[in-house]
Amino acid sequence: PELNQDPLDRADFNAVEYINTLFPTEQSLANIDEVVNKIRLKIRRLDDNIRTVVRGQTNVGQDGRQALEEAQKAIQQLFGKIKDIKDKAEKSEQMVKEITRDIKQLDHAKRHLTTSITTLNHLHMLAGGVDSLEAMTRRRQYGEVANLLQGVMNVLEHFHKYMGIPQIRQLSERVKAAQTELGQQILADFEEAFPSQGTKRPGGPSNVLRDACLVANILDPRIKQEIIKKFIKQHLSEYLVLFQENQDVAWLDKIDRRYAWIKRQLVDYEEKYGRMFPREWCMAERIAVEFCHVTRTELAKIMRTRAKEIEVKLLLFAIQRTTNFEGFLAKRFSGCTLTDGSLQKKLESPPPSTNPFLEDEPAPETEELATEKGDLDQPKKPKAPDNPFHGIVSKCFEPHLYVYIESQDKNLGELIDRFVADFKAQGPPKPNTDEGGAVLPSCADLFVYYKKCMVQCSQLSTGEPMIALTTIFQKYLREYAWKILSGNLPKTTTSSGGLTISSLLKEKEGSEAAKFTLEELCLICGILSTAEYCLATTQQLEEKLKEKVDVSLIERINLTGEMDTFSTVISSSIQLLVQDLDAACDPALTAMSKMQWQNVEHVGDQSPYVTSVILHIKQNVPIIRDNLASTRKYFTQFCIKFANSFIPKFITHLFKCKPISMVGAEQLLLDTHSLKMVLLDLPSIGSQVVRKAPASYTKIVVKGMTRAEMILKVVMAPHEPLVVFVDNYIKLLTDCNTETFQKILDMKGLKRSEQSSMLELLRQRLPAPPSGAESSGSLSLTAPTPEQESSRIRKLEKLIKKRL
Numbered sequence: 001p002e003l004n005q006d007p008l009d010r011a012d013f014n015a016v017e018y019i020n021t022l023f024p025t026e027q028s029l030a031n032i033d034e035v036v037n038k039i040r041l042k043i044r045r046l047d048d049n050i051r052t053v054v055r056g057q058t059n060v061g062q063d064g065r066q067a068l069e070e071a072q073k074a075i076q077q078l079f080g081k082i083k084d085i086k087d088k089a090e091k092s093e094q095m096v097k098e099i100t101r102d103i104k105q106l107d108h109a110k111r112h113l114t115t116s117i118t119t120l121n122h123l124h125m126l127a128g129g130v131d132s133l134e135a136m137t138r139r140r141q142y143g144e145v146a147n148l149l150q151g152v153m154n155v156l157e158h159f160h161k162y163m164g165i166p167q168i169r170q171l172s173e174r175v176k177a178a179q180t181e182l183g184q185q186i187l188a189d190f191e192e193a194f195p196s197q198g199t200k201r202p203g204g205p206s207n208v209l210r211d212a213c214l215v216a217n218i219l220d221p222r223i224k225q226e227i228i229k230k231f232i233k234q235h236l237s238e239y240l241v242l243f244q245e246n247q248d249v250a251w252l253d254k255i256d257r258r259y260a261w262i263k264r265q266l267v268d269y270e271e272k273y274g275r276m277f278p279r280e281w282c283m284a285e286r287i288a289v290e291f292c293h294v295t296r297t298e299l300a301k302i303m304r305t306r307a308k309e310i311e312v313k314l315l316l317f318a319i320q321r322t323t324n325f326e327g328f329l330a331k332r333f334s335g336c337t338l339t340d341g342s343l344q345k346k347l348e349s350p351p352p353s354t355n356p357f358l359e360d361e362p363a364p365e366t367e368e369l370a371t372e373k374g375d376l377d378q379p380k381k382p383k384a385p386d387n388p389f390h391g392i393v394s395k396c397f398e399p400h401l402y403v404y405i406e407s408q409d410k411n412l413g414e415l416i417d418r419f420v421a422d423f424k425a426q427g428p429p430k431p432n433t434d435e436g437g438a439v440l441p442s443c444a445d446l447f448v449y450y451k452k453c454m455v456q457c458s459q460l461s462t463g464e465p466m467i468a469l470t471t472i473f474q475k476y477l478r479e480y481a482w483k484i485l486s487g488n489l490p491k492t493t494t495s496s497g498g499l500t501i502s503s504l505l506k507e508k509e510g511s512e513a514a515k516f517t518l519e520e521l522c523l524i525c526g527i528l529s530t531a532e533y534c535l536a537t538t539q540q541l542e543e544k545l546k547e548k549v550d551v552s553l554i555e556r557i558n559l560t561g562e563m564d565t566f567s568t569v570i571s572s573s574i575q576l577l578v579q580d581l582d583a584a585c586d587p588a589l590t591a592m593s594k595m596q597w598q599n600v601e602h603v604g605d606q607s608p609y610v611t612s613v614i615l616h617i618k619q620n621v622p623i624i625r626d627n628l629a630s631t632r633k634y635f636t637q638f639c640i641k642f643a644n645s646f647i648p649k650f651i652t653h654l655f656k657c658k659p660i661s662m663v664g665a666e667q668l669l670l671d672t673h674s675l676k677m678v679l680l681d682l683p684s685i686g687s688q689v690v691r692k693a694p695a696s697y698t699k700i701v702v703k704g705m706t707r708a709e710m711i712l713k714v715v716m717a718p719h720e721p722l723v724v725f726v727d728n729y730i731k732l733l734t735d736c737n738t739e740t741f742q743k744i745l746d747m748k749g750l751k752r753s754e755q756s757s758m759l760e761l762l763r764q765r766l767p768a769p770p771s772g773a774e775s776s777g778s779l780s781l782t783a784p785t786p787e788q789e790s791s792r793i794r795k796l797e798k799l800i801k802k803r804l
Contacts, residue, residue, distance in 0.1 A: 130174050183223040186212045190227055194234045210276045228281065232290045235265065239291065245302050252303070252310070252318040259325040262291045285333040292329075292392040300396040310400055312407040319397050319460055326389045335388030394460065401457070401465040405472060408453050412476040415449060419484050438522075438627075440530045446480060447537050454541075458548035466549045467556050473545075477538060477562040485527050485534075485569045489576060490520040516580045518623060525627030528573035532631050535566040574634060578641045581620045582649070588612040589649060592671075593656035597664030598749070606674045607667065614678050622686035639683050639697050647704030650675070654708055659749030662716060669712040676705035707733065711740075715747050719758070726762050738762060 007018055023029055163169050193209055216224045239261060243250045249257050266284055277283040299318075303310060419442040450473055457469045516524070542559040549557060588609040595607075628635040650672075657668060678685070679701045683693045710732040719725045729744070730736050741762050745755045 130171055130178065182215055183219050186216055186219075186223065187226060187230075190230060194231055213277055213281070224281075228283070228286060231277075231283070232287055235269070235287055236291060236294060239265075239294070243298065245298070245305065250298070250302055251306070252299075252314050255299075255318045255321050258295060259321065259328075262288065263328075265291075282333070282337050285335075285337050288329055288333060289337055289392070292389070296393050296396045299393070300399075303396070303400055307400065310403055312403055315397065315400060315403055316456075319394055322394045322397070323390075323459060326387060326392060326394060329389040329392075330387040333389075338388055338392075398461045398463060398465060401460055402468070404457070404460065405465060405468045408469065409472050409475075412449070412472060415446065416476055416479050416483060419446070419480070420487075423484060423488060438526045438529070439533050440484065440526060442484060443480070443530050443534050443537075446476070447534075447541065450541060451544075454544060454548065462548060462550045463553065466545065467553055470545055470549075470557055470559075473541065474559060474562050477534070477559070478565055481531070481534070481562070481565045481569055485531055485566075486572065489524060489527060489569075489572060490516055515583055516576075521577070521580070521620065521623050522627055524573050524576050525624060528570055528628065528634060529631055531566045531569040531573065532634065535563055535570070538563050538566065570634060574638050574641060577620075577624055577638050578645055581616060581642055582645050584616040584620070585613045585646060586649075588616075589653040593653040595657070597657050597660040597668065600661060600664040600667050603663060603666045603670060607671050610671045610674050613675065617678060617682060618686050621682055625683070625687065636683070636694050636697060639693075640700060642682075643679060643697060643700045643704065646679075647701070647708070651704070651708050651711070654711060655743040655747065658747045660715060660747050665712050665716045665747075669709060669716070672705060672708045672712060676701065676709070679705065707735075711744060714744050719745075719748060719750065719754075722758055722761055723765075726758065726765055729762070730765065736762075736766070 007013060007021070022035055023032070163172065189209060189212060213227070216227055239258075242261065243258060248254065266288065269284055269287060273283070422442065423440075453469060453473075457466055538559050542557060545557045545559075546554045591612075592607070592609040595609075624638060625635055628638070654668070654672075657664075660668070680693060680698060682701075683697065684691050714729050714732055717725060717728050729741060733740065738759055742755060742759060745758060750758075
């Protein structure tokens with residue numbers, strides 16, 4: 001750092017400046033000798049440093065060459081050592097190979113020697129075992145034979161690859177012969193102990209037979225099957241005699257005795273023979289299963305013979321006792337011996353229910369059915385899905401279930417007739433404005449009975465009888481819809497109870513009533529609510545039927561036609577309500593069209609016909625809304641259908657108001673706006689709880705009534721100049737056409753001669769701006785008065801706003 005600060009080391013060294021720095025004044029020249037000596041000393045030091053560096057560089061080259069030579073010598077020595085190690089490693093490897101070769105030879109010799117000794121031992125055991133086996137077989141020492149035979153069989157497996165040796169093959173043949181002899185001997189012993197002829201049985205089990213069963217486990221499985229077959233046949237021989245077809249106890253009314261007999265036999269078996277047969281044979285279950293097969297065959301035979309004697313109560317009694325017995329078997333046995341897969345029903349999980357009825361709150365009359373839904377929803381198959389014995393006997397009743405189906409057909413027919421009689425006796429349901437329309441109690445009774453029949457039939461069969469029962473259900477669902485619902489809908493009458501023109505003009509709005517009475521309106525709403533309940537419950541019924549029927553028959557369960565029938569009842573009920581209110585408003589609209597609108601001198605309050613229409617709406621709609629509170633969507637449909645019916649009819653009568661003066665048109669526009677406001681408020685009119693009307697309904701009302709307002713605005717506009725009038729018509733009405741235009745001209749009272757030129761001008765201007773007309777028309781629904789309208793229209797709008 002010092003050297004770097006020395007001025008002599010700087011690149012821009014200036015000798016004059018340096019000297020001036022050393023001798024800034026003349027007085028400082030007195031020290032010139034001292035300064036010169038310092039500089040000379042510094043020069044000598046620099047010379048010494050340069051000399052030392054130069055000499056050091058000369059010695060570095062010589063040292064490097066010496067170090068390189070030493071490194072080369074070290075590398076040569078390392079290569080020599082590596083070569084020595086490699087040679088020693090090769091010698092070691094060769095030595096290891098020689099040692100391991102000897103070890104492998106010893107290992108092979110040991111293995112072969114061990115195999116030979118083991119084989120000789122096995123041969124000795126086999127030869128001795130065969131001799132002992134033959135001797136024990138002759139002496140019937142089955143207990144020792146069971147252990148010995150299994151050992152001999154295991155030893156013989158080791159000699160499969162030596163079967164080419166005659167002595168080994170001879171021993172194998174002797175073992176087979178001993179097995180054959182054992183099988184025949186054991187079968188003979190069982191035949192002697194349990195003879196096929198007669199029903200006499202020994203006093204108790206035999207230890208010899210017990211050991212013989214252990215031997216049979218090792219022998220050919222056919223020996224075991226033969227023993228089981230003979231024992232079961234002998235055990236059930238008494239049953240076949242006692243319950244022959246010609247015996248009195250064989251008929252269905254004594255079916256309990258059959259099951260009581262087998263229960264006693266199972267107890268007897270456990271006491272006498274329970275320890276004789278191995279537990280894994282499941283002999284008690286096999287006896288019970290064979291009893292079931294025999295019983296099913298015998299019952300089917302006797303029922304075919306005496307089919308005419310089968311009655312419903314007797315059949316249900318027999319089925320109930322049989323299913324109870326099958327349940328008893330399921331509790332006691334596991335079903336491991338069953339081989340008939342058709343007896344074990346495959347349970348299929350149905351899709352998740354999307355039934356809207358399950359999501360809605362049930363009507364009060366359906367609480368009983370709703371509480372019973374839980375047991376339908378939890379198990380997919382209520383007929384004991386864990387019972388492998390289901391149907392093992394009761395399947396024989398399936399061909400005769402037509403008796404049950406016919407009985408249900410008769411019962412349901414009587415039930416429908418009773419519903420009809422009750423309805424006539426009790427009359428229509430009372431008005432219910434608190435909890436919604438009253439659902440007819442008969443529909444809940446019908447579906448509760450349906451559920452009972454469905455569950456009962458599914459316990460009897462899940463095959464064709466369920467399809468037959470479904471057909472019966474369909475029949476009486478349709479009858480219920482026709483006789484109870486459609487048949488009791490009030491009929492429209494031709495007698496006019498409407499208003500007269502004079503009464504309208506005198507504003508006697510309160511003196512008239514709708515066609516249907518309050519009770520009739522409540523009846524229609526009740527039938528509509530009942531039909532909706534039936535529709536939802538029928539959908540649920542279809543789902544439950546599909547859950548209970550066999551998978552192969554699911555496609556044949558279809559209640560769509562019946563659901564369509566109830567939908568038709570709903571539509572008819574709504575249409576009746578719409579027609580009733582629509583017909584009540586007809587006289588008012590007729591009075592509107594017959595008023596002398598050209599004589600109206602001033603714009604006042606709403607006209608009498610508007611008041612009459614509003615009165616009828618306020619009379620009918622609250623009743624309908626309160627009685628359809630539980631089916632809100634159908635009340636919305638009623639409102640939409642009424643709007644779709646009333647508004648076109650109002651516009652039709654509007655065209656009949658001709659001729660019409662400017663003041664008359666202003667009054668009509670005021671009336672139209674009043675009706676529009678009432679219609680927009682129709683869903684909640686007269687209700688303490690104000691709800692926003694559905695958007696779909698509001699859209700229909702706004703579109704229809706705005707068209708009526710636009711027609712009147714065109715009527716109010718001056719018809720000269722013609723081009724402005726025609727363009728204004730095209731702009732205000734989106735569905736402009738010559739027919740509507742001519743009706744408007746008739747309303748203005750123009751002569752035919754004047755109309756022809758205007759119609760021709762319209763035809764010329766219509767094709768040019770079709771899209772423009774649509775867009776302008778759509779804008780006119782929300783935009784304020786167009787620029788072309790006169791000041792009279794502006795004043796009228798101000799008047800309407802002021803009244804609102």
